[in-house]
Amino acid sequence: MYSEPEPDTARRMRGMHATAATVLHVTPIGSREAWGWRGRTLSRPVAAASGEGWLRLVSAPVDKAGGKLWEGPQEAEQLMPPAVPRPRLRERRTWTEGEHGYLAELYDKITASTITTHEPILRKAPDLDDAWWDGLSTALDGIAAVPSSRVAVRQEYLDRAMPQYLGIPIDTKAPAWTTAHGDLHWANLTGPTLTVLDWEGWGAAPAGYDAALLHAYSLLVPDTADEIRRRLGHILDTPAGRFAELVVITELLQTVTRGDNLELEGVLRAQLVRLAER
Known part of the structure; x- marks a missing residue:
């Protein structure tokens, strides 16, 4: 986890995270934020019908949105054995808006x-x-x-x-x-x-x-x-x-x-x- 990015990036990511929460029918809990490198990702704990979870938003320029990095968590969910402890991926959505593409991933909540x-x-x-x-x-x-x-x-x-x-x-x-x-x-x-x-x-x-x-x-x-x-x-x-x-x-x-x-x-x-x- 990294420090909060510059204000324009932080504002854009918070707005898109709220959009992702609406699309996935979840509600952010509390004020905790977990930022990725230079604001590339923003994650927050959320409440969902399936139980508390963790909503992670990934952002990239439109021409770089997709490919190996975006598919990695979904492929890990499919291929990694139970001996590898990891957050379980419940749902994902992708979309574009303006100059950026977005990936929203809803995971089981990890308490540690x-x-x-x-x-x-x-x-x-x-x-x-x-x-x-x-x-x-x-x-x-x-x-x-x-x-x-x-x-x-x-x-x-x-x-x-x-x-x-x-x-x-x-x-x-x-x-x-x-x-x-x-x-x-x-x-x-x-x-x-x-x-x-x-x-x-x-x-x-x-x-x-x-x-x-x-x-x-x-x-x-x-x-x-x-x-x-x-x-x-x-x-x-x-x-x-x-x-x-x-x-x-x-x-x-x-x-x-x-x-x-x-x-x-x-x-x-x-x-x-x-x-x-x-």
């Missing part, structure tokens, strides 16, 4: 809170028990086993970006590919009961990608980063897992060049040195 609230980066160690970690490991194994034609990371991107952002000689061919959530960070995980949120971008990625991404977003909290390595070592401490870490470091260093995740640059480069020495 996300582990971080405004960003993917972890800044203090979460209090998570063995059941949570075991559930995460089981969920990652379940996701990896789902067959799909969806793609989260492309080999063409690795060929181009890894030499550019890592700055070391490297074989950019992924050792193995599996299905990944594709955006597994702390703002997409709940506790103390585990739920995996945000199923827009799931698809094929280098094996170990999800565990590597969560680890990278934890590097500012070494105890938790170490805990991830201990709990998910069967994924990370393999040739495929180490390659996945390099993929994630590539992606996040690229975001640094755009002005995002600046505080991660130092720990990412230190992790790159450790991986290169292995």
